[in-house]
Amino acid sequence: MGSTRRKFTQEYKDEAVALVLGSDRTIAEVAKSLGINETSLGAWVKKAKDTGEAEEKPLTVSERAELEELRKKYAQAQMDLAFLKKVASFFASDQK
Known part of the structure; x- marks a missing residue:
């Protein structure tokens, strides 16, 4: 009553990886449309990226700008968090 394990050719795997990397679709969307796990x-996409067989699309100018803005906001949030921790520590020690 066990399930049979499906085997895929390397060509099939490469084409599936190309569908993910060559479009804006997620791995989940492509997997569902192909009927695979x-x-x-x-794992196929990760392996292709790790071995250098598949390269990700370079960022567009707007994506690069957004990434830079998000990095700045993250750095500011980290500084705010560190400050708030110090303030909380100050008030906690002041209560004793």
């Missing part, structure tokens, strides 16, 4: 497709 999302985890398997994710």
Whole structure:
């Protein structure tokens, strides 16, 4: 009553990876449309990226600008958090 394990050719895997990397679709969307396990497709994409067989699309100018803005906001949030921790520590020690 065990399930049979499906085997995929390397060509099929490469084409599935190309679908993920060559479009704006997520791994989950592509896996669902192909009828394969999302985890398997994710592993194929990771392997392709790790071995350099597949390269990600370069960022567009707007994506690069957004990334830079998010990095600045993250740095500011980290500084705010550090300050708030110091203030909380000050008030906690002041109560004793």
